[in-house]
Amino acid sequence: MKIAVIGGSGLIGSKLVSKLREHGHEAVPASPNTGVNTLTGEGLAEALSGVKVVVDVSNSPSFEETAAVNFFTTATSNLLQYERAAGVLHHVALSVVGTDRLAQKGRRMRKKQFEDISVPSSSRKS
Numbered sequence: 001m002k003i004a005v006i007g008g009s010g011l012i013g014s015k016l017v018s019k020l021r022e023h024g025h026e027a028v029p030a031s032p033n034t035g036v037n038t039l040t041g042e043g044l045a046e047a048l049s050g051v052k053v054v055v056d057v058s059n060s061p062s063f064e065e066t067a068a069v070n071f072f073t074t075a076t077s078n079l080l081q082y083e084r085a086a087g088v089l090h091h092v093a094l095s096v097v098g099t100d101r102l103a104q105k106g107r108r109m110r111k112k113q114f115e116d117i118s119v120p121s122s123s124r125k126s
Contacts, residue, residue, distance in 0.1 A: 002026040004051045004088075006079065007058035009033040012094065016057060031058070038075035041082065048086035054079065057094045 003020055007013040008029025020027035028047060030036040036043035038058060048054065056079060060071040076093075083091060 001053065002028065002051050003053045003055060004028045004030050004047055006030050006036070006038060006054060006056040006075075010057065010059065013057045016055065038078050039071065041078045044078065044082040045086070048082050048088060051086060051088055053090045053092065054083055054088050055092045055094065 003025050005013050005017050005020070005027055008017045008027070009031040013029060013031065017027040017029045028051065030043070030047040034043070034047070036047045038044065056076070058075060060068040062068055062071070080091065
């Protein structure tokens with residue numbers, strides 16, 4: 001199965017890409033290092049071509065609350081838009097330990113985004 005890993009050249013993403021390949025999947029690392037920018041949408045159409053599942057393990061470049069909320073809101077919105085266009089069947093978002101301590105506003109916004117999408121999704125906590 002062809003699986004795109006958003007953040008696929010980072011610490012977690014690169015390990016996930018390797019594991020998926022070990023299990024016989026065609027894992028596509030999608031990150032700024034591979035020409036994919038989820039904030040602008042650059043490279044997303046190409047990266048998601050033929051993909052059945054997207055696993056988002058991306059990380060905000062800033063931990064400041066407003067910047068992080070803006071990053072995840074914009075990146076997720078762009079991802080979901082391009083996923084629908086590409087016919088992606090499932091979106092998996094990796095959450096992190098301590099997410100329950102993040103600002104309520106950011107969690108509610110991201111949860112609402114997933115409620116409003118037509119791509120089946122799931123969230124996993126690392």
